[in-house]
Amino acid sequence: MTTHQFDVVVVGAGGAGLMAGLYASRGAKTAVISKLYPTRSHTGAAQGGISAALGNSEEDNPEWHTYDSVKGSDYLGDQDAIEFMCYEAPQAVLELEHMGLPFDRTPEGRISQRPFGGHTNNVTGKPVRRACHAADRTGHMILQTLYQQCLKNNVNFFDEFQVLDLLIVGGKAAGVVAVDLATGELHVFQAKAIIFATGGHGRIFEVTSNAYAYTGDGAAMFLRRGLPLEDMEFFQFHPTGIYKLGILITEGVRGDGGVLINGKGERFMPNYAPKVKDLASRDVVSRAIYTEIREGRGVNGSNYVYLDVRPETVNKFAALDGRTNPDGSPYIVTGEQILQKLPDIIDFCRVYLGVDPVTQMMPIQPTAHYTMGGIPTNKFGEVVIDDKNTVFPGLYAAGECACVSVHGGNRLGTNSLLDLVVFGKHAGLKAAEYAQQAGFVDLPGSPTAEAEAQFDRLRNGSGSENGFDIANEMKKVMFDLVGIYRSEAGMKEAIQKVAELKERYRKVRVSDTGKIFNTELLNMWELGNMLDIAEVVATSALNRQESRGGHSREDFPKRDDQNWLKHTLVWKQDGKLKIGYKPVTITRYQPKERTY
Amino acid sequence: MGLKRNVSLGTGLKYQGGGPMLVFVLHRIGGLGMAIFVTIHLLASFMSARGIEGGAFLNSIYENWAFQVFIFFCALFHAINGLRITILDLWPRLIPYQREAIWIEWAVFLPIYAIAVFIIVRAGLGG
Amino acid sequence: MANKSKNLSIVGRGLTNFESIMWIFTRLSALAMYAFILFAIIGALVMGARTNMNMADVLRWGFMPNVTHVQSTALEDTGPFASPFWKLVASGLLLIAVGHGVHGLVVIADDYITSERGRGIVRIFSIIMILSMIFIGLYILWTS
Amino acid sequence: MLVTLKIFRYNPEVDKTFHYETYKLEALETDRVLDLLEMVKGHTDGTLSFRRSCAHGVCGSDALRINGRNHLACKTLVRDVGAKITVEPLLGLKVIKDLIVDMQPFFDNYKKVLPWFVNDSPLPADGKERLQSPEQRAIFDETTKCILCAACTTSCPSFWGGEAYLGPAALVTAHRFIFDSRDEAADKRMHVITETDGIARCHTVFNCTMACPREIEITKAIGELKMAMITGKV
Ligand SMILES: Cc1cc2nc3c(=O)[nH]c(=O)nc-3n(C[C@H](O)[C@H](O)[C@H](O)COP(=O)(O)OP(=O)(O)OC[C@H]3O[C@@H](n4cnc5c(N)ncnc54)[C@H](O)[C@@H]3O)c2cc1C
Ligand code: HEM
Numbered sequence A: 001m002t003t004h005q006f007d008v009v010v011v012g013a014g015g016a017g018l019m020a021g022l023y024a025s026r027g028a029k030t031a032v033i034s035k036l037y038p039t040r041s042h043t044g045a046a047q048g049g050i051s052a053a054l055g056n057s058e059e060d061n062p063e064w065h066t067y068d069s070v071k072g073s074d075y076l077g078d079q080d081a082i083e084f085m086c087y088e089a090p091q092a093v094l095e096l097e098h099m100g101l102p103f104d105r106t107p108e109g110r111i112s113q114r115p116f117g118g119h120t121n122n123v124t125g126k127p128v129r130r131a132c133h134a135a136d137r138t139g140h141m142i143l144q145t146l147y148q149q150c151l152k153n154n155v156n157f158f159d160e161f162q163v164l165d166l167l168i169v170g171g172k173a174a175g176v177v178a179v180d181l182a183t184g185e186l187h188v189f190q191a192k193a194i195i196f197a198t199g200g201h202g203r204i205f206e207v208t209s210n211a212y213a214y215t216g217d218g219a220a221m222f223l224r225r226g227l228p229l230e231d232m233e234f235f236q237f238h239p240t241g242i243y244k245l246g247i248l249i250t251e252g253v254r255g256d257g258g259v260l261i262n263g264k265g266e267r268f269m270p271n272y273a274p275k276v277k278d279l280a281s282r283d284v285v286s287r288a289i290y291t292e293i294r295e296g297r298g299v300n301g302s303n304y305v306y307l308d309v310r311p312e313t314v315n316k317f318a319a320l321d322g323r324t325n326p327d328g329s330p331y332i333v334t335g336e337q338i339l340q341k342l343p344d345i346i347d348f349c350r351v352y353l354g355v356d357p358v359t360q361m362m363p364i365q366p367t368a369h370y371t372m373g374g375i376p377t378n379k380f381g382e383v384v385i386d387d388k389n390t391v392f393p394g395l396y397a398a399g400e401c402a403c404v405s406v407h408g409g410n411r412l413g414t415n416s417l418l419d420l421v422v423f424g425k426h427a428g429l430k431a432a433e434y435a436q437q438a439g440f441v442d443l444p445g446s447p448t449a450e451a452e453a454q455f456d457r458l459r460n461g462s463g464s465e466n467g468f469d470i471a472n473e474m475k476k477v478m479f480d481l482v483g484i485y486r487s488e489a490g491m492k493e494a495i496q497k498v499a500e501l502k503e504r505y506r507k508v509r510v511s512d513t514g515k516i517f518n519t520e521l522l523n524m525w526e527l528g529n530m531l532d533i534a535e536v537v538a539t540s541a542l543n544r545q546e547s548r549g550g551h552s553r554e555d556f557p558k559r560d561d562q563n564w565l566k567h568t569l570v571w572k573q574d575g576k577l578k579i580g581y582k583p584v585t586i587t588r589y590q591p592k593e594r595t596y
Numbered sequence B: 001m002g003l004k005r006n007v008s009l010g011t012g013l014k015y016q017g018g019g020p021m022l023v024f025v026l027h028r029i030g031g032l033g034m035a036i037f038v039t040i041h042l043l044a045s046f047m048s049a050r051g052i053e054g055g056a057f058l059n060s061i062y063e064n065w066a067f068q069v070f071i072f073f074c075a076l077f078h079a080i081n082g083l084r085i086t087i088l089d090l091w092p093r094l095i096p097y098q099r100e101a102i103w104i105e106w107a108v109f110l111p112i113y114a115i116a117v118f119i120i121v122r123a124g125l126g127g
Numbered sequence C: 001m002a003n004k005s006k007n008l009s010i011v012g013r014g015l016t017n018f019e020s021i022m023w024i025f026t027r028l029s030a031l032a033m034y035a036f037i038l039f040a041i042i043g044a045l046v047m048g049a050r051t052n053m054n055m056a057d058v059l060r061w062g063f064m065p066n067v068t069h070v071q072s073t074a075l076e077d078t079g080p081f082a083s084p085f086w087k088l089v090a091s092g093l094l095l096i097a098v099g100h101g102v103h104g105l106v107v108i109a110d111d112y113i114t115s116e117r118g119r120g121i122v123r124i125f126s127i128i129m130i131l132s133m134i135f136i137g138l139y140i141l142w143t144s
Numbered sequence D: 001m002l003v004t005l006k007i008f009r010y011n012p013e014v015d016k017t018f019h020y021e022t023y024k025l026e027a028l029e030t031d032r033v034l035d036l037l038e039m040v041k042g043h044t045d046g047t048l049s050f051r052r053s054c055a056h057g058v059c060g061s062d063a064l065r066i067n068g069r070n071h072l073a074c075k076t077l078v079r080d081v082g083a084k085i086t087v088e089p090l091l092g093l094k095v096i097k098d099l100i101v102d103m104q105p106f107f108d109n110y111k112k113v114l115p116w117f118v119n120d121s122p123l124p125a126d127g128k129e130r131l132q133s134p135e136q137r138a139i140f141d142e143t144t145k146c147i148l149c150a151a152c153t154t155s156c157p158s159f160w161g162g163e164a165y166l167g168p169a170a171l172v173t174a175h176r177f178i179f180d181s182r183d184e185a186a187d188k189r190m191h192v193i194t195e196t197d198g199i200a201r202c203h204t205v206f207n208c209t210m211a212c213p214r215e216i217e218i219t220k221a222i223g224e225l226k227m228a229m230i231t232g233k234v
């Protein structure tokens, strides 16, 4: 066992973790720990763009952005935090540009922007160009740029170190325990402030756009340490994932004029969102697709529909919609422009489907995509632990693992990358500030005991069960029963099943007895986290008896502001889940019905 | 810990680099072959000129037709491929057409080399 | 918008590095060798090789337009090759080819030898090799 | 269809040297090689170790030698490589365990080319973005795609010869910054890449270009760097 001492420790090196590390390291001795090489974090998968009301090609302002995000969140987002984020956005994006991020450019040389679902001109109600993009690999460029800036500023990295446990002593953060994958040795990082930026947990679902690494490690560690998780029932299903594989087809495809087509060859979104049509909010589009499929209008009676971005289709519907370029000329695209704007998407389709989107339609189905819930924080990234927003000293969280909550019931596309840079930065600043005035908390007697115990259980199980099968069964049941549409009976069954799987999980035995890169042991440890999180997700979902944002219940199809305009908090106590609530901060926008 | 740098001449040559890697290997063999040949050759000429024993023997090696087939391959291939490399290096815009370049290279090389081999072998066997 | 492209100085673009100079030399010498070889072959043809030269001779004459170049050469009238002009041409080709070839050997060696010491030895060896080859070559050319 | 999967195996804690293990499994034509590895790990041998994360070719974790050539396992489908598949670790790096290699030398080389944006001039007076025309942006578009998977560098014969060679990935990164009109450290980078073990080590073998899962025209990018070295124009 090796012990390190840092003022600030950042767990996770995605967009949020790197931003936090960059800012924290300016004021305090900082380490960034990541189970993947930083450039392999899932931020790199983000495609479409990062939103900011720069108004580079048409009128826009942060106020509209705020309203759109509040509305997008189905009024569950905390409005003070949303406003804070949307007003910080232009500066945040410009800062990324100043760090060298190669955004696409307008003819005037400014950052190019494209329309995205749910982002509108509040006067006309039409989609607005707000998503700043670098082709269809915006997240990749953010991740690379931030990593590069961290290297430039000599941030300390611990690559391929997996954090296993959070140490809390006397109500304060004391440090984390991590395993060095290359040697299997346990390391203890003593720290005054700890920032969690471990990303989401989409891997609990069968069809997902999320990486293998998205196993909810951060949230599960918090849960085990008796800290609450917020709004875990809210999970976003992205409307357009590649059929069966779940690989994401960015909303930018629709932003650039792509339309959804059902099995009868009809464009169906105008029936669900007459104003913005295919660019409605994600939850709305996902439900529309599901409804089409359920009513027998899937392609070939199967459970998928088409996304069509062939130039002739795009131009036909753009003309019908009266869509124009910023200069007022009619919107017309060529195959070449499509190729240039969406190179990666086209590559995915060619590789995985053998389909060329410029000449063929893409078969798509909704895919599990984004974790709205997570570790509750305030708008400075400080972890809060109850309904009064009491701050937990020394603990911070940012990025997808955190719940500020700026996304509420449903995140708008491109708001997540914004969330990373804005709250990553503030978490970093706050943590460094805290570390300057706080002292180290003494580590517990045997800091690695809990982590070792968890490993030992996995090494000493009876071996009568196979972890791979358990994982697959969990994913299936979660996707089918706690997916886009949910019902009481289904969720009860899912909770039952997950409990059963947890029981079976105790009997798993890891066959790899080595220390060096024991990926089997770590995968099984991650499975434990996923089971814990799945239980929380299903339980919170069953508890919320209304439909809001990404949470759609068949038995309660309406939003119920009377009883449910509140955040869910879940704690784990003595192996049982306890549910509490927290009020939603409402400043300027009173909830009203949400139409697109 | 760990195996040493996981590569040897054998594993390297087995890499499925295809056409471009093949011409690289041949270019290298050609250059190496010629350099060694020229060294020996200069030495032999020097020895003959100064009447030192052995010069004639060294000369007789490459008078051998089999050796000529080899050294002619080295020279011709290296020269043609070297021209391709030089052109691609000085006009990077042509690099996307490198596959075509390699085809052309073989199209130029093979007939010339075939004729040469035919002549050398015939002369060699015929006396 | 700043639409200018950047212009780097000789030092700024790294052209003072030995490696870059030799890289350029390799390409230029390759082109130069082509020029020399064509020149020499044409010369040989003019001098009567038209009628009685075989394939191997093309190469011989091409690569080294010199009287002594291989005794068995069946050219009848090699006289003109003994002229100072051809000796100069041959010397030029010799210098370039030896430079190209020996540096090529160094490049190959450097691909596999990465220790400072190993590379130092290769460098010293290559200098010895270049000098002696040029000496021997010139000796043969100008004493024949 | 029945697939025969031959995998390079090496467990540093038990084995003196590597060996190959053959597995037979049922797979679909559209399965990724990564899916096959997962299946083997899940059902046959849990000790099989490899890296992976995104599963769709954007993180760069699972560059491997598949049927003798570098690919991303998650971007290679069974139908692309046939029913007989051999999977081996990348060449030229130390094998730590099974398919996992030591990436340190690779990242060390990457760091040598100053892989970060440098511009110490004052920001535009309005505090907004530094302007750049779409044409200027297009010049280095290709090389911004790199995901640092190392498929290129470990396919390069020059790198096999010695890991001192910067390698195509580092050169791609150098290209991304040198040709960015906003960057101001082109001369420093040119210095690094024209030294011993820099671009002069590239013999235009093209293995890198063929291996790159992001379809970057690497050799062309290196060619442009070589031209920049001669002309000084970037
Ligand atoms: C396909 C796809 C497309 C998307 N497109 C967009 C878009 O266009 N616009 C937008 O705004 N958002 C988009 N998103 C969402 C957005 O990309 C993510 O929400 C965001 O990148 C999450 O960033 P993060 O920093 O929180 O986490 P990540 O970038 O995933 O980083 C998590 C980090 O935590 C580390 N980690 C995790 N667990 C541990 C542990 N136990 N120990 C140590 N380290 C650990 C990992 O190694 C990693 O470095 C997209 C998401 C996906 C999946
Ligand atoms: C027309 C004649 C020739 C041409 C066009 C030519 C061209 C080239 C070129 C372009 C290279 C660089 C290859 C690279 O860096 O990848 C090269 C390398 C080399 N040349 Fe030549 N060359 C010629 C003649 C010769 C001769 C006569 C010799 C021997 C004396 C020779 C020996 C070498 C060697 C040893 C290398 C290094 C090989 C390598 O790096 O793989 N070349 N040649």
Ligand code: SF4
Binding pocket: D060, D145, D146, D147, D148, D149, D150, D151, D152, D153, D168, D169, D172, D211, D212, D213, D214, D215, D216, D218
């Ligand atoms: S250039 Fe291509 S092959 Fe090389 S590291 Fe980057 S993405 Fe991988």
Ligand code: F3S
Binding pocket: D155, D156, D157, D158, D167, D168, D201, D202, D203, D204, D205, D206, D207, D208, D209, D218, D219, D222
């Ligand atoms: S394979 Fe290597 S030699 Fe050059 S063209 Fe690519 S870097």
Ligand code: FES
Binding pocket: D051, D052, D053, D054, D055, D056, D057, D058, D059, D060, D061, D062, D063, D072, D073, D074, D075
């Ligand atoms: S797993 Fe990310 S590139 Fe293959």
